Amino acid sequence: MTERLAADAAGIARGAARLCAGETVAFPTETVYGLGADATNAGAVAAIFAAKGRPRFNPLIAHYASAAAAFADVVATPLAERLAQAFWPGPLTLVLARRATSVVADLVSAGLSTLAVRVPAHPVALALLAATARPVAAPSANRSGRVSPTTAAHVLAELEGRIAAVIDAGECPVGVESTVLDLTGARPRLLRPGGISLEALAPFLGALDAAPLDGATQPLSPGMLKSHYAPTLPLRLGAREVAGDQALLAFGPPLSGAALVFQLSATRNPEEAAARLYAGLRALDAEGGRRGLAGIAAMAIPETGLGRAINDRLARAAYRDTTD
Structure with a gap:
């Protein structure tokens, strides 16, 4: 049975303890509820894929309590630093080259040489990440390909009994996932539109890389599969x-x-x-x-x-x- 935790100090401490023990815990962000696991523990990360029925070639986002913590695992470009200063904490994910010293399990990035990182803006998420004191891998807390959850009830409707706990903090204020930018090329590439609009990002980005991705290329971040977020009805x-x-x-x-x-x-x-x-x-x-x-x-x-x-x-x- 999945434990339903209050979004208070005791609930956050309990959620952090379960994450550190290698268990999966759903938690609110400003975008949607994420299904979290200790990103440094490959076995815990594998439990995310099992609970969601998620393809293992589909990478995850690593969540951090601060930009400094995130940039300890990836190589921060000058543009990444400017974007982090402007939009973190917030619904922006940056795909950057992994550091050789990164503590994040390879399964999080599906074996790629890059890693998707972000600092969420939700106070409960930040408190949980601070209490956990390690990166937390977290896709949306729903069955793979289905509609993302914006309440704890949505999480339990799909994952009851499949995950250890969910921290209930009511509805997520933004309601769509983070914007994902790939900063590993000569020009930034928008991989997924999201909670930060292109209009807000435009003063920082200049020209985007608009070349089409190879259809056979492995996804570089979550949310890139053609069929996703799908209801049962057409x-x-x-x-x-x-x-x-x-x-x-x-x-x-x-x-x-x-x-x-x-x-x-x-x-x-x-x-x-x-x-x-x-x-x-x-x-x-x-x-x-x-x-x-x-x-x-x-x-x-x-x-x-x-x-x-x-x-x-x-x-x-x-x-x-x-x-x-």
Whole structure:
């Protein structure tokens, strides 16, 4: 049975003790709930993959209590240092070359010579990392490929009995995962849009590397698989009409005729929509499934600010591999 811990000093201390003992503990960040394990313990990291049913070629993000702690495991470029000063703690992950002296288990980076690192902004996450006093590997706390969790109840709905504990601190304020930047090339490359918008990053980055990645290349960070964040019901994007046997993920005034509606933001606010995205997908998937609905239709969201991250998650949630 999974232990549900309060987000107080005693709960954080208990969670840190379980992490140090090699167990898996879900905890809140400003983005989504992460499933944490001691990143220096290969056996503990392997338990993350087992609990999630996650492919082992898909690397994880290592979380730290400070930029100094993160840069002890990776080679910080001048750009990385500027970005860390501006956006850490916060929803930004940097992919950098691993140091030869890194204490992080190879399984965290799936055997790559790079490592994805970040310092989360959530006070409970920072307190847990400080109490653990070591890097914590943490993908989203859900079954692999499914909708990410933004509450402890979401975590328990999928991982009850499969993980040691979850620290319950209510809803995550940002609601979509961190932005991931690869800084190992001549130019920075956006690997995943997320909680820090490109508009906010633009003054630091200059020209991005826009060359397409080789489709056979191993993922460099989490969130790069074509099918990800997926509900059980089929998801249709850019809906301008909705059938009576479909649920609607609305953004602004809802389309008429849907059997079920979840409103991301009545005022078309991308920040509000991002915070509600995964809860909306989960709610429509669960209730739509109970009612036997045919699928979920999602209204269009502008490709600016956090809308870019929302659209990325929706596109991956809607992807269906049609190959044999």
